[in-house]
Amino acid sequence: MSAAKNINITLKIWRQKNAKAKGSMETYKLDNVSTASSFLEMLDQLNEQLINEKKEPVAFDHDCREGICGMCSLYINGRAHGPDSGITTCQLHMRMFNDGDTIYIEPWRSKAFPVVKDLVVDRSAFDRIQQAGGFVSVNTSGNTIDANSIPVPKDDADKAFMAAACIGCGACVATCKNGSAMLFVGAKVSQYALLPQGKVEATQRVLNMVRQMDEEGFGNCTNTGACEIECPKGISLENIARMNREYLKASLK
Amino acid sequence: MAKSALLKSSIVKKYWMALTGLFLCLFLAGHLAGNLQLIFGTSLQFNEYALFMTTNPAVKLLSYLTYISIIFHAIDGIMLTIQNKKARPVGYAKTDGSSSSFASRNMAVLGTIILVFIATHMVNFWAKMHFDKNMPLMVKEIEVQGNKQKFYVGTQVGQFFPVEQVAKEGEKPDPVTMLPKQFVIKNKTELHYSQADVKAADLYKDLHKLTVDFFKDPKFGLAFTIFYVFSMGALGFHLWHGFQSAFQSLGVNSSKITPVIKFVGKAFAVIVPLLFAIIPIFLHLKK
Numbered sequence: 210m211s212a213a214k215n216i217n218i219t220l221k222i223w224r225q226k227n228a229k230a231k232g233s234m235e236t237y238k239l240d241n242v243s244t245a246s247s248f249l250e251m252l253d254q255l256n257e258q259l260i261n262e263k264k265e266p267v268a269f270d271h272d273c274r275e276g277i278c279g280m281c282s283l284y285i286n287g288r289a290h291g292p293d294s295g296i297t298t299c300q301l302h303m304r305m306f307n308d309g310d311t312i313y314i315e316p317w318r319s320k321a322f323p324v325v326k327d328l329v330v331d332r333s334a335f336d337r338i339q340q341a342g343g344f345v346s347v348n349t350s351g352n353t354i355d356a357n358s359i360p361v362p363k364d365d366a367d368k369a370f371m372a373a374a375c376i377g378c379g380a381c382v383a384t385c386k387n388g389s390a391m392l393f394v395g396a397k398v399s400q401y402a403l404l405p406q407g408k409v410e411a412t413q414r415v416l417n418m419v420r421q422m423d424e425e426g427f428g429n430c431t432n433t434g435a436c437e438i439e440c441p442k443g444i445s446l447e448n449i450a451r452m453n454r455e456y457l458k459a460s461l462k
Numbered sequence: 463m464a465k466s467a468l469l470k471s472s473i474v475k476k477y478w479m480a481l482t483g484l485f486l487c488l489f490l491a492g493h494l495a496g497n498l499q500l501i502f503g504t505s506l507q508f509n510e511y512a513l514f515m516t517t518n519p520a521v522k523l524l525s526y527l528t529y530i531s532i533i534f535h536a537i538d539g540i541m542l543t544i545q546n547k548k549a550r551p552v553g554y555a556k557t558d559g560s561s562s563s564f565a566s567r568n569m570a571v572l573g574t575i576i577l578v579f580i581a582t583h584m585v586n587f588w589a590k591m592h593f594d595k596n597m598p599l600m601v602k603e604i605e606v607q608g609n610k611q612k613f614y615v616g617t618q619v620g621q622f623f624p625v626e627q628v629a630k631e632g633e634k635p636d637p638v639t640m641l642p643k644q645f646v647i648k649n650k651t652e653l654h655y656s657q658a659d660v661k662a663a664d665l666y667k668d669l670h671k672l673t674v675d676f677f678k679d680p681k682f683g684l685a686f687t688i689f690y691v692f693s694m695g696a697l698g699f700h701l702w703h704g705f706q707s708a709f710q711s712l713g714v715n716s717s718k719i720t721p722v723i724k725f726v727g728k729a730f731a732v733i734v735p736l737l738f739a740i741i742p743i744f745l746h747l748k749k
């Protein structure tokens with residue numbers, strides 16, 4: 210890897226005062242950005258510059274900054290989480306960009322994810338889908354059975370684990386031309402459908418989660434596969450197929 | 463399941479898209495097998511096929527299923543597309559198409575081209591075959607004692623009727639001899655004896671001639687051929703994404719079977735529209 214250097218870039222960023230306001234793309238020049246910095250550090254640098262100029266800093270979501278919480282978002286140069294694969298925006302580095310580049314930064318665009326401010330969107334629609342069925346009911350009165358006492362075939366356990374890697378970031382919705390949430394819901398349905406603990410409530414789970422997903426105003430999957438490519442956690446389309454099977458089984462019951 | 467979910471749920475709409483789409487793939491295969499007789503069969507074989515397709519009860523049932531599938535598939539597809547557009551009211555300033563294929567992003571446009579094609583195709587061939595009073599009857603030239611003579615062809619083996627012996631519906635007897643011709647055509651395709659009202663034979667409609675003339679038309683034949691080939695291109699792209707997509711919609715996806723489905727889908731998407739498209743080109747260029 211070549212040594213870090215400093216680059217000068219132009220940023221085109223969506224600015225929007227609040228949920229009601231009409232937003233627009235604004236242009237900013239930012240000089241001396243180290244290619245060793247992360248994308249979010251670059252935005253921190255921009256915000257310092259804006260604060261020094263007595264301007265409103267750019268609002269964006271972030272928390273862990275290590276790719277596990279799912280808070281960061283950003284549609285960068287036309288791609289969710291920017292131009293690299295298998296990473297979240299907080300894991301994106303400025304070495305992916307060149308001196309003189311213009312970088313577009315936009316919020317996730319979906320009817321179900323309304324913009325709160327600038328680049329921050331409200332992803333509580335995902336929480337409501339989870340609340341509709343993305344759980345197993347457990348007796349917590351002191352007789353809880355240890356999960357490991359129930360044998361699970363290795364292959365199923367692996368697949369459930371891979372589905373459970375979803376961090377609920379919403380990149381799948383952002384990148385899908387239909388604004389569909391089926392990769393997220395597919396992952397959440399699969400994670401339980403594959404395990405004995407989840408089978409008990411499988412019928413109601415898939416019906417309720419899909420109903421909530423539709424009510425939130427997400428679009429319909431047309432199997433373009435863009436979500437699978439942009440998902441930072443490599444959630445596969447197999448999970449959507451499994452949800453479709455689960456839904457068919459549940460509907461016929 | 464709540465009844466309304468049959469149409470309302472996003473996933474159920476997808477099942478319907480997939481089932482109707484796959485049924486239409488079967489229809490395409492059957493239709494292609496028949497059409498290929500325009501290249502590899504005789505005109506009689508093609509007209510036999512056309513007659514079979516318009517009269518056989520099993521085919522009738524299948525054809526109604528096909529009409530329903532096309533209508534349902536188109537309406538459902540357009541409804542889905544409108545909903546999907548609404549799911550993103552504000553678009554992106556910058557997009558990058560690298561994470562999905564052209565075909566998968568344009569199913570509705572491709573489908574609409576196919577729909578327009580199907581409509582023109584029905585007007586040009588299906589409606590003529592079913593309703594047109596001036597639909598030509600099949601005539602075969604046979605050499606009789608060194609002279610070429612024209613015969614109408616009956617649907618039973620070996621039925622040939624000299625054209626000059628057959629009066630058109632409502633035709634007056636020859637003004638000179640005052641003798642009526644031996645046969646008369648009734649109900650478009652029935653050959654009756656003109657003296658006793660007895661049916662002698664059923665005649666073939668000449669869909670073969672209609673089709674060949676259509677694509678050889680001096681004025682529009684080239685345009686018709688180009689439009690046909692263009693539409694088959696759209697169908698190819700539609701199937702390139704659609705075939706494998708339907709299996710995913712129905713929940714069939716595994717590391718074992720999906721590569722096979724994708725391979726078959728791509729082969730189907732190339733071969734079927736290509737063979738369809740070769741036929742008008744062949745007819746247009748035929749001497």
Ligand code: HEM
Pocket residue numbers: 429430431432476477479480481482483484486487490532535536537539540542543569570572573574576577700701703704705707708709711712
């Ligand atoms: C012979 C004609 C046709 C065949 C064989 C065919 C086949 C298919 C197949 C197999 C699919 C995939 C279904 C899925 O993903 O579950 C599909 C999707 C689609 N078709 Fe067709 N189709 C035909 C005509 C049409 C027409 C006339 C339209 C009219 C607009 C249309 C619009 C669509 C749309 C919008 C989709 C994508 C829907 C989605 O994935 O949710 N198709 N088609």
Ligand code: SF4
Pocket residue numbers: 374375376377378379380381382392393396436439440441442443444
């Ligand atoms: S499926 Fe992937 S892209 Fe979608 S929310 Fe989960 S982690 Fe994010």
Ligand code: FES
Pocket residue numbers: 270271272273274275276277278279280281297298299300
């Ligand atoms: S900030 Fe937690 S995943 Fe990016």
